[in-house]
Amino acid sequence: MLLKGYKFTAGMCLADPDKIRIAAELTDDIGDVLPYLNTGFRGCIYNHNEQVLTLKKDGRQITFRPKEIAITKLENENKAREILDRLKDLINMTYDNRENIKPKLDSWLILTSLSLSGSLPGEKCEGCPGKDCYGFAQRLIEGKLYIMQCKPLFTSEFKEKREKVLGLLEEAGFNVLAESF
Numbered sequence: 001m002l003l004k005g006y007k008f009t010a011g012m013c014l015a016d017p018d019k020i021r022i023a024a025e026l027t028d029d030i031g032d033v034l035p036y037l038n039t040g041f042r043g044c045i046y047n048h049n050e051q052v053l054t055l056k057k058d059g060r061q062i063t064f065r066p067k068e069i070a071i072t073k074l075e076n077e078n079k080a081r082e083i084l085d086r087l088k089d090l091i092n093m094t095y096d097n098r099e100n101i102k103p104k105l106d107s108w109l110i111l112t113s114l115s116l117s118g119s120l121p122g123e124k125c126e127g128c129p130g131k132d133c134y135g136f137a138q139r140l141i142e143g144k145l146y147i148m149q150c151k152p153l154f155t156s157e158f159k160e161k162r163e164k165v166l167g168l169l170e171e172a173g174f175n176v177l178a179e180s181f
C-alpha cells in the first residue's frame with residue numbers, strides 16, 4: 001500500500017460560500033503515481049514538472065500534489081472523508097497496477113462545446129438528440145450522448161470531419177466505443 005492515510009483541515013469554499021473546501025495532508029508521497037492517475041482520469045490538467053494534477057468532477061475541483069489533495073465545493077466534512085477514502089483506494093489500486101498502465105506525462109485536450117461543434121457536420125438535422133450541433137457537442141462532453149448518435153458524421157460525405165472529430169475525442173481521452181453502450 002502506497003498511501004496509508006491523511007488528515008485534513010477545512011475552510012469556507014471561495015467558489016461557493018455555502019460549501020467547504022479541504023486540504024488533506026498525506027502520510028505518504030504520491031508523486032510517482034500522478035502520471036498513472038492522469039492516464040485513468042479523463043480530461044485532467046497535469047503539470048509533470050511541478051507534479052500537480054487537477055481534475056474536475058461533479059462540479060468540484062480536485063488537486064493532487066505529492067503530499068496533498070485539495071478539494072473544493074464539498075457539502076460537509078463527512079463528504080470530504082467519503083471522497084478522500086475513495087481517492088485513497090484509487091491511488092493505491094493505481095499504484096499496485098502501474099506496470100500495466102502507460103503513464104501520461106501531459107494534459108488531456110480540454111474540449112469545449114464551441115470547438116467540438118465546429119467540427120461536426122453542421123447539418124441542422126431534424127431529430128438531432130442535441131437539437132443542434134452545439135447542443136450535441138455540449139451533451140456529448142457531459143457524457144449524456146455518444147458520438148455515434150450523430151448519424152451524418154458516419155456517412156462517406158463527412159469522412160474528413162469524422163476523422164477530425166474522432167481524433168479530438170481521442171486526444172481528450174474519450175473512449176468512443178466503450179462510451180456508446
Ligand code: SF4
Binds near residue numbers: 121122123125136153
Ligand atoms: S445529428 Fe450531427 S450534424 Fe445533425 S445537428 Fe446533430 S450534431 Fe449536427
